[in-house]
Amino acid sequence: MRKFWVVLFHTYTSKLRTKQFIIPTLIAAVLLLAVTNLPAIVSLFDNDEAKKVMVLDRSGELFQPLSDQLEQSTDNIQLVKTGKTEAEAREAVQNGKITGYLLLTLNKKQLPDAVYKAEKIAEQKIPGQLKTALQQVKVAMATKQLGLNPQEIATVYAPVSFEETALEKGAKTEEELDFARGAVYVLMFMLYLTVLFYGMMIAMEVATEKSSRAMEILISSVSPVKQMLGKIFGVVLLGLTQISFLCVVGASSLGFMGGFDKITQMFGMTNISGLPVSMVIYAIVFFILGYFLYATLFAMLGSLVDRVEEANQMLMPVTMMIIIAFFIAASGLGNPSSTLITVTSFIPFFAPLTMFLRVGMIAVPWWEVAISITLLVATILFFIGVGSRVYRGGVLMYGKSTSWKNIKEAFVLSKSEKI
Amino acid sequence: MTLKLEHVEKRFGNFTAVDNVTLEIPERQMFGLLGSNGAGKTTTFRMILGLLQPSKGKISWQGEQINYETSNMIGYLPEERGLYPKLKVRDQLIYLGRLRGMKKPEIVEQLSYWLEKFNVPEYMDKKVNDLSKGNQQKIQFIASVIHQPKLLILDEPFSGLDPVNLEILKSAVLELKERGTSILFSSHRMEDVEELCEHLCILHKGKQVVHGSLQEVKRAFGKKNVVVHADYNLEELKDVPGVENFRKVPEGAELQVADEAVSQRIFERLSNKGFIRKFELEEPSLNDIFIEKVGEVYA
Numbered sequence: 001m002r003k004f005w006v007v008l009f010h011t012y013t014s015k016l017r018t019k020q021f022i023i024p025t026l027i028a029a030v031l032l033l034a035v036t037n038l039p040a041i042v043s044l045f046d047n048d049e050a051k052k053v054m055v056l057d058r059s060g061e062l063f064q065p066l067s068d069q070l071e072q073s074t075d076n077i078q079l080v081k082t083g084k085t086e087a088e089a090r091e092a093v094q095n096g097k098i099t100g101y102l103l104l105t106l107n108k109k110q111l112p113d114a115v116y117k118a119e120k121i122a123e124q125k126i127p128g129q130l131k132t133a134l135q136q137v138k139v140a141m142a143t144k145q146l147g148l149n150p151q152e153i154a155t156v157y158a159p160v161s162f163e164e165t166a167l168e169k170g171a172k173t174e175e176e177l178d179f180a181r182g183a184v185y186v187l188m189f190m191l192y193l194t195v196l197f198y199g200m201m202i203a204m205e206v207a208t209e210k211s212s213r214a215m216e217i218l219i220s221s222v223s224p225v226k227q228m229l230g231k232i233f234g235v236v237l238l239g240l241t242q243i244s245f246l247c248v249v250g251a252s253s254l255g256f257m258g259g260f261d262k263i264t265q266m267f268g269m270t271n272i273s274g275l276p277v278s279m280v281i282y283a284i285v286f287f288i289l290g291y292f293l294y295a296t297l298f299a300m301l302g303s304l305v306d307r308v309e310e311a312n313q314m315l316m317p318v319t320m321m322i323i324i325a326f327f328i329a330a331s332g333l334g335n336p337s338s339t340l341i342t343v344t345s346f347i348p349f350f351a352p353l354t355m356f357l358r359v360g361m362i363a364v365p366w367w368e369v370a371i372s373i374t375l376l377v378a379t380i381l382f383f384i385g386v387g388s389r390v391y392r393g394g395v396l397m398y399g400k401s402t403s404w405k406n407i408k409e410a411f412v413l414s415k416s417e418k419i
Numbered sequence: 420m421t422l423k424l425e426h427v428e429k430r431f432g433n434f435t436a437v438d439n440v441t442l443e444i445p446e447r448q449m450f451g452l453l454g455s456n457g458a459g460k461t462t463t464f465r466m467i468l469g470l471l472q473p474s475k476g477k478i479s480w481q482g483e484q485i486n487y488e489t490s491n492m493i494g495y496l497p498e499e500r501g502l503y504p505k506l507k508v509r510d511q512l513i514y515l516g517r518l519r520g521m522k523k524p525e526i527v528e529q530l531s532y533w534l535e536k537f538n539v540p541e542y543m544d545k546k547v548n549d550l551s552k553g554n555q556q557k558i559q560f561i562a563s564v565i566h567q568p569k570l571l572i573l574d575e576p577f578s579g580l581d582p583v584n585l586e587i588l589k590s591a592v593l594e595l596k597e598r599g600t601s602i603l604f605s606s607h608r609m610e611d612v613e614e615l616c617e618h619l620c621i622l623h624k625g626k627q628v629v630h631g632s633l634q635e636v637k638r639a640f641g642k643k644n645v646v647v648h649a650d651y652n653l654e655e656l657k658d659v660p661g662v663e664n665f666r667k668v669p670e671g672a673e674l675q676v677a678d679e680a681v682s683q684r685i686f687e688r689l690s691n692k693g694f695i696r697k698f699e700l701e702e703p704s705l706n707d708i709f710i711e712k713v714g715e716v717y718a
Contacts, residue, residue: 006517015504211502217562220468220495221518223487392470 003222007230011205012237020201025242029249036253047257050078051126053116054089054101057081062104062112062137069133077126093119102130110145112138167260177361180279181333184360188353189285192326195290195352196319198239199298202231206302207311210394215303224392225384232295239291289376290352294322294379300387303394321349329353336361346372348379421445421569422467422601422651427476429462429625438461438625439476444603444618449596452605453709454622460605461498463622464572467603468495480570491520494568494600498575500559504548508534508558511547513567519566526565530574533561537587553584560588564595571595573604577611609705619705621712628712633705640708645682647676647689649699659685671697675707 015021034041066078080098082089089101100118107113114134118128143153164228206228209215218227301314328350332341336358345355345368355372358364422444429437429706437459444450454460465471467478469485478484485493503511509530516526534540537557547555556579564571574594577585590691592615596602606612612619613633620630629636642663647653648671656674661681666673676682690694 002520003518010514010517014503209503212504213497213499214497214503216497216501217495217515217559218518219470220493220497221487221490221515290574316699414504 011234028288051099059106203298226387286356296383303391451619458622459625492569494571496563543613543647644701
């Protein structure tokens, strides 16, 4: 057991000091700081002056109502009434004095028609706002022509009352579901990234050890199982360090800037403390299981390569599997009770994401979760067994072409060996 | 404290890498394992270390199997040199030493001792990548002996070293032997084995062709070498019965003879022919034995 700890702490401390760990962590911290301060940053860039739009009002009566209407909705646009000709207005646009100009006329029905001209029309915000404002002016004029009073108009435009209610017992309400969808998505994405990042790290670690041939000394002093698990746990510790560091950075940034409410508003999250405890627990459980499953696979494959450069090619199928799992799960966000999601939530390679998605979003019978977790644990144990044997065989195998066939060879080589 | 191999066999599929090898390595002795590439030396070592299980036969050390329980008492220098390229020598050895059950202060103390002995104390804080190959080999040797093993297994320890470092390493190995370590090493350099070993074994295609103590092996071989330096033609010596091999050299000739009696006949034949500057009866060299037994030249 002592040697397990030696491997664990060596993995941890030596990785902690590497560029491969420090740089991504710092990048993540910077991104996190950016995200937590997003509202401040957005307002920093958005703070520029209102865009000037010249209005060539041929009707003589549209400018005022449009100007009033626009004032209510935005202060981004400053309308300037002008008696200039279109050619002059065009010149003003080309000189950059104004952003664009609006030609207003009345059509035969005495309703407004408009043409907006600007240097580029790729920017959608200004014409969009102008259009909305003008639309309201038009509605007001049209209803006035029809002789409707404002109350009647309000009745016409009042939104229909439409509510969804789930009949199943324990099912989530619509609001809960929206919230769960957001939370599940964030957690799923984190799970996916973590497994990929740290799985690769383990594989690279093992491959480096193998290619530098340091492994042969190692397996003569520590058993492959202890070695492999020591590494996997060492990297877990590393991951925890990274996550806690980012949490501290994120939390203190939010705390200092008082940006917490702004963030939750921005992402439409009403109340983050509404995250159910069970979801957090499931997230942790599936996190750990998913990590161990893939970490074991990655460690096993890492032991089969001769050179670090070959590692990526070898890892490809497993990497693809994680990506597929993520896409399946992402597709299930809109429809968590689909057959695909249900079936894959029992397949250990996908279960960490899809079963988590199910328990996060719909009511799943406890025994289904239990079966899924049991299968997952069994698969992990199976791969620890196979992995450590392949690992031991792989260490002694050099110079063969790198392929998945090596798994069998390495397995056979260490067959009947005691682990 | 003896290491015993009894009728050990290792097969990989249809290929027999080690075939019925029986060895005994007494305590505090140096044992040389000779053989050309692919003779089964590394496989034998891996079986002794418990990294591979023999298909047949038994291996025991102090009456027990070697496994991870005993690994703190065993030192191993693999043939393929390998250390962590990006770690400093100190960190590297601390890790490897702790995996052999040592404590940090002890490791640093031993490491300083060995670096001093190899005249490279300045390597303590260097990265392995920055060292030359020969120097990396020294570090790796230190890694295999830092925990003062009772049994030390060295796979081709002397290959690729310059003469100065070769001598330093040999003296280190001898020092360990004095301190009570049993040492088993492989080599394809006959002179190393001749110089250092009390016992030896020659493997050829997995089979044990010669084994025993150095004197026993030489005595059992029977054949001797005769060196004659004279200024006249020695070709006729080819026809003396019992001469098995004749080789002309600038100063005269070197002959291999079936036994000592043949050398007397040669001496008689030459005594009336003229002046002989040198006449010497030599023990066969390991190289001669190796060539004879393995049937191929190996230098």
